[in-house]
Amino acid sequence: MRSLADKIENYLKELLGRSQGSVEIQRSELAQVFDCVPSQINYVLSTRFTVEQGYLVESRRGGGGYLRIVKLPLTDEGPLRRLIEASVDRLTSQQVGEGLIGRLVEEGFLTKREGKLMRAVIDREVLALPLPERDLLRSRLIRAMLLVLLQDDFD
Amino acid sequence: MRSLADKIENYLKELLGRSQGSVEIQRSELAQVFDCVPSQINYVLSTRFTVEQGYLVESRRGGGGYLRIVKLPLTDEGPLRRLIEASVDRLTSQQVGEGLIGRLVEEGFLTKREGKLMRAVIDREVLALPLPERDLLRSRLIRAMLLVLLQDDFD
DNA sequence: ACTTTTTGATTATCTCTGACCTTCATTGTA
DNA sequence: TACAATGAAGGTCAGAGATAATCAAAAAGT
Numbered sequence: 001m002r003s004l005a006d007k008i009e010n011y012l013k014e015l016l017g018r019s020q021g022s023v024e025i026q027r028s029e030l031a032q033v034f035d036c037v038p039s040q041i042n043y044v045l046s047t048r049f050t051v052e053q054g055y056l057v058e059s060r061r062g063g064g065g066y067l068r069i070v071k072l073p074l075t076d077e078g079p080l081r082r083l084i085e086a087s088v089d090r091l092t093s094q095q096v097g098e099g100l101i102g103r104l105v106e107e108g109f110l111t112k113r114e115g116k117l118m119r120a121v122i123d124r125e126v127l128a129l130p131l132p133e134r135d136l137l138r139s140r141l142i143r144a145m146l147l148v149l150l151q152d153d154f155d
Numbered sequence: 156m157r158s159l160a161d162k163i164e165n166y167l168k169e170l171l172g173r174s175q176g177s178v179e180i181q182r183s184e185l186a187q188v189f190d191c192v193p194s195q196i197n198y199v200l201s202t203r204f205t206v207e208q209g210y211l212v213e214s215r216r217g218g219g220g221y222l223r224i225v226k227l228p229l230t231d232e233g234p235l236r237r238l239i240e241a242s243v244d245r246l247t248s249q250q251v252g253e254g255l256i257g258r259l260v261e262e263g264f265l266t267k268r269e270g271k272l273m274r275a276v277i278d279r280e281v282l283a284l285p286l287p288e289r290d291l292l293r294s295r296l297i298r299a300m301l302l303v304l305l306q307d308d309f310d
Numbered sequence: 311a312c313t314t315t316t317t318g319a320t321t322a323t324c325t326c327t328g329a330c331c332t333t334c335a336t337t338g339t340a
Numbered sequence: 341t342a343c344a345a346t347g348a349a350g351g352t353c354a355g356a357g358a359t360a361a362t363c364a365a366a367a368a369g370t
Contacts, residue, residue, distance in 0.1 A: 062324025064158030065359040217334025220349035
């Protein structure tokens with residue numbers, strides 16, 4: 001028997017299918033529809049609607065709060081994907097990061113300006129954390145930026 | 156359901172759109188139109204018409220009092236530099252950072268992709284630090300990125 | 311045993327309200 | 341003419357209300 005999480009996932013993908021690529025809904029309302037606690041919705045979103053899977057989830061709290069799920073049109077750039085996979089392992093030095101960025105610029109995945117932007121971000125003086133944490137943070141930053149590049153330009 | 160604050164925001168931006176960059180209105184009158192307390196207007200102004208987002212709000216009390224909202228164009232790099240110094244100096248919340256980035260994209264100083272890149276960088280989940288440090292780091296990152304782009308303009 | 315799902319208590323964020331405060335223009339009066 | 345009193349704006353701030361996010365423990369699958 002399919003789990004509740006699966007049902008919610010299907011429901012949302014159904015909605016996405018017949019909309020123009022994005023759905024907006026209230027978390028509490030959706031939870032009511034499926035008669036579950038609201039945090040169940042978060043579970044579904046975090047396991048089935050990740051950026052890696054091609055979704056973007058935005059939300060707002062407070063009065064008039066909502067969840068918005070956007071289906072991202074993805075480029076099918078194999079090399080980028082592989083880089084992202086590889087960067088999952090956690091520590092990245094500045095040197096390694098700069099090498100990576102340099103290659104991406106050369107291969108035309110990044111403009112020079114974007115390259116500069118990324119180099120500024122991974123600079124050790126800017127990050128300014130003690131050393132195990134700094135490399136860890138740098139990895140998260142690079143990964144987050146690469147994921148953005150996977151997205152086609154839209155909207 | 157969009158919030159009241161959103162509606163007031165839209166209304167004002169509508170007015171701004173069809174005027175020549177500035178709108179003058181009475182706070183109490185506007186509050187009446189939306190059937191809310193006057194301080195709600197202040198809330199909208201302080202969250203959606205900030206300097207980071209490119210607006211200037213002037214006002215006057217007493218008889219004949221008014222609010223004036225001015226949309227600031229961002230043309231040369233002098234004001235931009237000042238903006239960077241002024242708004243990103245110490246602590247920057249994600250909200251304020253996104254406002255600033257959105258504004259820079261609107262003004263054509265950043266491409267949409269660069270905007271997305273920057274947004275990814277300042278995301279609280281990516282930074283993943285406890286709270287005073289997170290806002291501090293975000294400030295350094297935004298500053299570093301913008302400074303690099305400023306320099307880039309002279310290549 | 312291990313992984314995935316489900317739950318709920320707690321926390322964080324965004325919005326809205328009202329009581330009280332400050333500023334400015336006008337009016338009345340010595 | 342002063343200038344104090346009055347009234348008509350707008351400003352501030354703390355608290356209440358409305359959502360969503362997090363996290364870890366319990367439960368359910370495998």
